[in-house]
């Protein structure tokens with residue numbers, strides 16, 4: 001099977017004064033299409049750094065990040081924006097929903113940003129997503145009228161709006177209790193099965209074990225598969 005993501009000798013160093021912090025150092029890693037991968041490790045080891053590089057949100061110090069066989073570290077800003085829009089969805093610890101828009105509108109926003117029209121198909125897709133989390137009847141509610149867990153489920157649906165191949169989730173359950181964390185992981189598994197979405201999740205939540213295909217640990221600039 002082809003590798004969806006292949007990371008080769010990746011380095012990310014931060015310079016501060018005379019010191020260099022080698023957060024990622026000759027890291028090699030690959031992900032197959034359709035997998036759910038958890039990235040764990042102590043606070044400050046570089047999980048967010050790795051995820052932001054895979055998502056093309058930051059530039060590497062050295063190395064290659066090949067996604068669908070294309071090295072994204074060589075793309076210019078315009079191509080990179082296009083690439084993100086086509087292939088990547090993001091979820092963060094904070095849901096970052098826009099308060100003045102409804103749940104439905106928040107899910108729709110990535111579609112409108114890409115200057116696409118709201119067609120009957122798009123509407124059906126969004127309502128189908130809302131059905132998956134049993135929030136269709138709450139679609140006209142604004143984030144202030146929804147619970148934290150509900151907001152995070154809407155944020156995860158929003159990440160699916162442009163039908164990405166990869167969803168990058170950085171501590172998606174960091175602000176949630178156990179029950180809502182399970183609902184998020186469960187929803188990821190459902191979306192993974194239904195749409196073949198590949199998930200890369202950075203988390204401290206041990207429960208991810210039950211929902212992921214592989215667990216990795218970041219340590220001293222490198223990544224290891226957890227037995």
Ligand SMILES: Nc1ncnc2c1ncn2[C@@H]1O[C@H](COP(=O)(O)OP(=O)(O)OP(=O)(O)O)[C@@H](O)[C@H]1O
Nearest residue numbers: 014015021023041042043044045046047048049050
């Ligand atoms: N822009 C930056 N400039 C300098 N140092 C940075 C920068 N971004 C991150 N770092 C450092 O890189 C290291 C890795 O940070 P990162 O946020 O990736 O860790 P993390 O594993 O996600 O931690 P957490 O579990 O707390 O979220 C930390 O020591 C951090 O201070």
Ligand SMILES: [Mg+2]
Nearest residue numbers: 047048049170
């Ligand atoms: Mg982090």
